[in-house]
Amino acid sequence: MREKQSSTGGQDLPTGPSLPTVKLDTTLADLYRQAAPRTKARRIAQVLCGVNSGLPLSAKFPRNTKYLYQDSPFNTTAAKAPSCPDEKAALTRELAMKYLSLIPQRDAFISGSAPVILFHIDHDDPAKVEHDRAEAEATVSVLASDQKPELVFCAGPADIPVQEKGIDAIAYKLMVDGLEKYDLLVQPDVHWFVNSKDALAKSGLPTPKCEIIDLEGHGGAQRGCCEVCVSGGDGEGNEFVIPAACEGARGQWFAQESERILQKIGQRSLPFVLKNQQTFGGAGTYVVRTEEERGKVVGDLREGVLRKLMSSVTEANAHLRPGALILSDLVDEPIGDYGLTFFVTEEEAEPVFLAASEQMIGEGNAWIGSTINYRRQDELKNKFAKLVKEVAAWLRSHDYVGPAGADVLETASESVMDEGVDADLTRYHIVDLNVRTSGSLALPLMKTHFTGRGLDNASSFSISSKHSRDEFVALFRDDFESGKMCILSWYQDRVSGTSLADVAVGAATPEDLKKEMQRVRDATDEVTF
Known part of the structure; x- marks a missing residue:
């Protein structure tokens, strides 16, 4: 101390x-x-x-x-x-x-x-x-x-x-x-x-069936298109965006390709999930169950989202297909929702299993935090051992070594999946691969810190606060001194006075953890990414 x-x-x-x-x-x-x-x-x-x-x-x-x-x-x-x-x-x-x-x-x-x-x-x-x-x-x-x-x-x-x-x-x-x-x-x-959704769809891993909507080509260079493009941007300060008033090849390409994309989305049978090719922080995923939800998604795409996305496809990145959109089946009535974290090894050894946590999702499918039950980790490690090994082998085949995470939904019955998927894994549905450090990675690495204090459950989440770091610690002084609470990151904006932070909180039981998290929530605001 x-x-x-x-x-x-x-x-x-x-x-x-x-x-x-x-x-x-x-x-x-x-x-x-x-x-x-x-x-x-x-x-x-x-x-x-x-x-x-x-x-x-x-x-x-x-x-x-x-x-x-x-x-x-x-x-x-x-x-x-x-x-x-x-x-x-x-x-x-x-x-x-x-x-x-x-x-x-x-x-x-x-x-x-x-x-x-x-x-x-x-x-x-x-x-x-x-x-x-x-x-x-x-x-x-x-x-x-x-x-x-x-x-x-x-x-x-x-x-x-x-x-x-x-x-x-x-x-x-x-x-x-x-x-x-x-x-x-x-x-x-x-x-x-x-990390792309297209790679996951074609990986041979257990994942919902997908339809890929690819762009044909790209809009070309801003310079030399037309006077509107040369003068710059969409009028909102986004110089790279193809202007709505573009009279040249870029505008023609956008009009043709965007209508083709929107038509495919309009024809897709309900329900489905629309995903961007490459996302961060849970963004770019739209669950569409009703015609009303389809209309809202199409409306958002028309209101600038699709224009910004398509304008970002250039000669330098077209080979990566960043403008592709993925339409996937919606997993029906999942009985489990897990965030798996592990470390992919260089050699064909067992990957290092780190944790299976539960994710907290906010408005718009944005990630806001995770929880973990340390008592269940051995059980969950055995449960997902084969799946984690399959994912790690696929990543290793692409010369990846390092931390990785998989968001997995479990269903009660087996599902029909693409040819080549292991029959033992057809109750698991990988809905996202995050081939990087995950937001919850601190939780498994702090296991002994928490369990040594009789805290078998923990959560990490982001907060916004009007308090400074010192004021926040003083507010929860007993929790910090006992090791029940820990700051993982903190930054106070010296202009507004607002602090953004990540905190980890431990508790003896899942019920106690909910109460401890609520205490923090009551004193702060939520942060999404």
Whole structure:
């Protein structure tokens, strides 16, 4: 036990709480050394930030244009998007907080003794640069000394000090365009492909039957299309978007392809699920059970979502087919909903099973958190052993080594699946593969921390709060001092005063966990990605 150091963004507590040291069962660095013998002698840095394909996150972190990811802001209709400069600036600032601090802090917490690359939200402001550093350092300060990551801050993806820090290779959560020039643990196209919905549909793994709607070609270059395109964008500040008034080849291509896509969606028999090719944070998934829901989805696509998506397909990324849409069967009456996390090994050994958790989904299918029952993990490991091994083998066949997650629905009876699917697995339906660190990965790695305190259930989730870090800890002081609660990431916006955070909470029983989570919810607001 030790005195907590004061963090940024709030007043010093007169008598700081004494927080227990968090000793993780294992770390990402340990898992890489265990799972990939060829990397043991290499110094691997981890880039764990989110990305956005619609907006730049900072002056040094441009929007992703080649490796397209569709998150909630990307899939927002024009009518719901911020319209005035102040609203747009606030959205960009919030996205930067989430993607450049909140998410990478959360994963840095479990990274172990390895370099973790963090990007400044505003590298030109010395006070903000120091604030970024202080927030991240405060988060990892509770970790055992031999499990603390080496935090490496820089302005943007182009500025990673590889030589200065002796970095041999980079592992990454999402493929940031600016990482292509570095030595990467997994090749960019491979990483993007194995995370795509199309790859899952054709993998031979147990997954709902799908119909793929592919784009034919792409709209071509903005320059040289027509005067409207050359003058720039859709009038909403999105310079890459094909303008509705385009009079050239881009506009003609969009009109033809969009109508063909919408016609296919209109003809699909109900119920079905519409998915974007590559998503992040649970966005881009639309469950359509009724004609009214079909009409709403088609309306959203017409109101700017499809235009933004199709405009993002270029000569540089067309081979990845980022504009494809997937229509899949809806899994009927599932009896179980699981989030599996595991680590894919380099050799044909058993993958490292980490956990089976339950996911909390908010409005619009957005992920908001996870829960885990530690007492059930051995049972669930045996239950899903064959499925996890099949998924890991498929990923290994594409030269992937690293963390992975699978969202799985279980049905009471076997389902008719594509030829080649193992008959023993036809009651399981993989509805998504997240071939990266999952949002709930801290939970299995904190098992001993919680169970050693008689807490056999735990949850991690994101919150928004008007409190500073110190004020929040003071509010739940007993929980923090007992080890029942732990901050996995925290960032306070110095402009608005709002804090975004990830917290882990433990409890003795599932019922107690619900109560503990509600206590936190009552004092905070929900965050979605």
